[in-house]
Every structure is written in structure tokens, then in C-alpha cells.
Amino acid sequence: MAEAVGRRREVMVVLPGLMLAMVLAMLDNMIVGTAMPRIVGELGGLTHLSWVVTAYVLGTTVSTPIWGKIGDLYGRKAIFITSVVIFMIGSALCGMAGSSMLGGPADGMTELIAFRAIQGLGAGGLMVNVMAIIGDLVPPRERGQYQGIMAGVMSLAMIAGPLVGGFITDHLDWRWAFYVNLPVGAVALVMLVLNLHLPRTHTKVRIDWAGAVLLSVSITAMVLITTWGGNEYAWGSWQILTLIAVAVVFLAGFIVVERRVAEPIMPLQLFRNRNFTLISGIGFLLGFAMFGAINFLPLFQQTVQGATATNSGLLLLPMMASAMVVSLFVGKAITSTGKYKIYPIVGGVGMAVGMWLLSTMDVHTASWQTGVYIAVLGLGMGFLMQTTMLIAQNSVEQKDLGVSSSATTFFRSIGGSFGVSLFGAIFNNHYLSELTDRFGAQAAERMTSGGGARMDPKQLEQLAPQMRTGILESLATSISGVFWWAIAFAVVVPLLAALIKEIPLRGGAPVDADRQEVVSPAAG
Secondary structure (H helix, E strand, O other): HHHHHHHHHHHHHHHHHHHHHHHHHHHHHHHHHHHHEEEEHOOOOOHHHHHHHHHHHHHHHHHHHHHHOOOOOOOOHHHHHHHHHHHHHHHHHHHHOOOOHOHHHHHHHHHHHHHHHHHHHHHHHEEEHHHHHHHOOOOOHHHHHHHHHHHHHHHHHHHHHHHHHHHHHHHHOOOOHHHHHHHHHHHHHHHHHOOOOOEEEEOOOOOHHHHHHHHHHHHHHHHHHHHHHHOOEOOOHHHHHHHHHHHHHHHHHHHHHHHHHOOOOOOHHHOHHHHHHHHHHHHHHHHHHHHHOOOOOHHHHHHHHOOOHHHHHHOOHHHHHHHHHHHHHHHHHHHHHHOOOHHHHHHHHHHHHHHHHOOOOOOOOHHHHHHHHHHHHHHHHHHHHHHHHHHHHHHHOOHHHHHHHHHHHHHHHHHHHHHHHHHHHHHHHHHHHHHHHHHHHHHHHHHOOOOOOOOOHHHHOOHHHHHHHHHHHHHHHHHHHHHHHHHHHHHHHHHOOOOOOOOOOOOOOOOOOOOOOOOOOOHO
């Protein structure tokens, strides 16, 4: 009892700094999503809108396994702090994109995409290290309540993000959507340096850089395939075929390397574990459907429904609030009962229903209807967000905690990366087709390239009524089509969750109370 109380006191001292670091990544995604129509309005490039998100998610995806593994090998505190610093540097650069300091607005969108990738590299270490540090400090049976708190904080960040993003977009320059990360990150750094104390880890094992490079190249090629295929290049073009060959060859090389190195970035034996494999698949589909589709909600609300940036943030409240309430409930229930299998099943069903409702939206859909639809989606997310991480961590040994955390985050991130790029390509093709049907091929080309790609709601108000109506109907149809595609991936989640084997949650302390030095077995 005394040990549990002491552990709780220790966790509660560290938790505010961890939560603030996690909020840093969550706020950024939501703030930038709300500000996106204004960013596109100034920098242009509507057809590259998805790349602003894709670059960030891709940076997160390729770095996540590396952050998790080096945290296992060399200790998590210094690695965690480094990821926060990289994220802050990326945020500062994103805020300067398209400014006179970096060459002016002509290259603004290209610069923003590149800097978002840097920001994503840092973000890859934020979420995975928060989850792994909690796993170091708290045994699985007690972890549900803390992960419920984390899910609640994430939901609050998702609520605050659109509001902050809307306020910044309406009353300040959109660049503050990135600059706001700097003071928040500075406070998080101070708290982590002062309060976070973890066991020191010594190891002579070398990092699997070959595996990391092979995996990163393969993932990048896969994302480019889903982004460019049928959009920039025909599916049978030499560019796409070359990318397919690169993805396959480098993935095969990655598998060969992982089987031979002493400390692989992603140990393949983990996939012999049934629950771990199922959760990895669920995480991929969750990221694919959720991140890929939700990216288009602010565009629909601000452009089609005519909401201000601030109001579009408010309109996301039902989704965030329902996700927060359900996450807190699930965390308490898991800690109390030790049972968890039913929650990802219910969450998958809720997410699929939410996507179906969103696919029915058109230019006549009222804001309150959208609110109901996204509240249903939020319910599904609440059942899934932290449960998947808990199941993954409980499926592996303590020494592989960082790897399991990073693998779960990795598959969710890569799903999101594929989803954003694929749904972005679907949106672009559908939007161009809709405009072509309404206005002809030449007019559609002008509207989706160059200055015509600046989809600022204020500029739409200046168009002739017939043209404005045609553009809005085209946008609404294209965005609802994205949600329709998302249903196909969401419905698989409860099917996989039904196959999960409910293994009792471990209840022992994962690290000794005396904070003795931990020496890696590989070090001899």
C-alpha cells in the first residue's frame, strides 16, 4: 500500500510536465488545422493542402521507432528533452515560412511543408516518450487511470486547440499558430528538467541506423505513391512504378536487417504476439480513417458552412467533449475491473457510424447536424485512444516497453500519413472532376492551380453567386466523399478488436523504488 502511495506521489509530480509536452503536439495539430484555410489563402496551393499535414505526419512516423528504441537503450529523459527542442525549432521555422526572412511568399508553401517535416521529427518523440515514461513508472493494472487522465488532457487540448487556432486566425497573424508552441514548450522543458527522474541506463549496443534508414525510405516511398498516384502521375507511370519498387526493395531490406542486428529498431518477434499484431493493425486503421478524414472538417465548416475560424473551433467541441468523457470513464473502468477487450470493439463501431454520418453532409447540412455527427465520432475515439496503447504495453516484456509504445504510435502515425495523402488525392481528383462538370476543364484547371487555389472564404464571398454556389457544392461533395471512403477502413477496427485475447493486466512495480542504476543485459 505504501509503495503504491509513493509511486502515485512520484507520478503526480512528473505528470504535469509530461502532459504539457503531450499537449504541445496535440495543440499544434488542432491549431494548424483550424488556421489552414487562412494559410492557404495567403500562401496559395490548395492542391498541396494535404502535404502540410502529410509532411508533419511523415516526419513523426519515420522518427517514432527511432525515438522509442534509443529511449530503451540510453534512457528516456535526455531523449525526451531533445525531441521537445527539435519540435520547438520546427515550430519557429514554420512561423517564418513565406516571410521576407526566408525568401518571401513565392516559396512559402514549399518552406512550410519542409519545416512541418522538421516539426514532425520532434513530435515523433513527444507522444511515444510520454507513453513509455508512464509505462516505466506505473504497472499496467494501475496504468488505466493515468491513461484515462492523459486521454482527458488530450481531449481538453483538442478542445482548446481549435479555439486557440480560431482566435489566432481571426485576430492575429496565422504565424502565431506555430509561435504559440514556443512559450508552452519552454515551460514543459523546465518542468521536465526539474521533476523527471528516471533510472540511468548504460548500454554498449549500437543503434540500428541501417534499419532506421531502410524503414524511413520505404515509408516515404509508400506515402508518395498514395499522394501522387492517379493525381500528379498516372498509376502506370514510371515515377509511380519506381516508387513501388523502392518501397518493396527497402522494406525487404529492412526485414532482413531486423532479423540480424542485436537491437533492432522494431523487433520482428513482437509480431508473434497475437494481441500486439492486432493492436498494430487497429492503430493503423484508426490513424488512417481518423487523421485522414478529420483533416477536412475545418475546411468544410469554414468554407461550405461559412463559419469563422473561431466558430469552426467551437463546432468541434462535441467531438472533443464526448471523447474526453468516454476516455476518463474507460480509464477508471479498466483500473477497477482489469477488463478491456470490449472497449476497442465499441470504439470501432462508434467511429464507423460517425464516419457514415459525416459522409452524408452537403451544402444544406446545418452546423448542429455536423455537431451531432462528430460527437458520435468522438465517442468512438474515446473508447480507442488509450486502450490500444495499454493493450500493446501489456503484451510485451518491460524491456521492450519503449519499442511497443513506439510501434503502436508508429502504426497509428503511418496510417494517418497514408490516410492524409490518399484522402488528399481523392479529394483533389473529386474536386477537379466536380468543377469540370460544372464549369468546364479550362475553368476547373484555373480554379485549382496558381492563384485560383487560394481557397480563402473571404475571397469566395466576392464571386458571382452562380460560381460561388458551384464551388461550394463541389467542395461539399468532395469532402463528404472523403468520409465515405473512411468508412471502409473504420469498419475493420471492431472486427480485429473482436479477435483480441484478454490477458490479465500486470500489477507489479516496473522499476524499483530506490532508483538503482539499470544496466542493459546486452552491455554484459
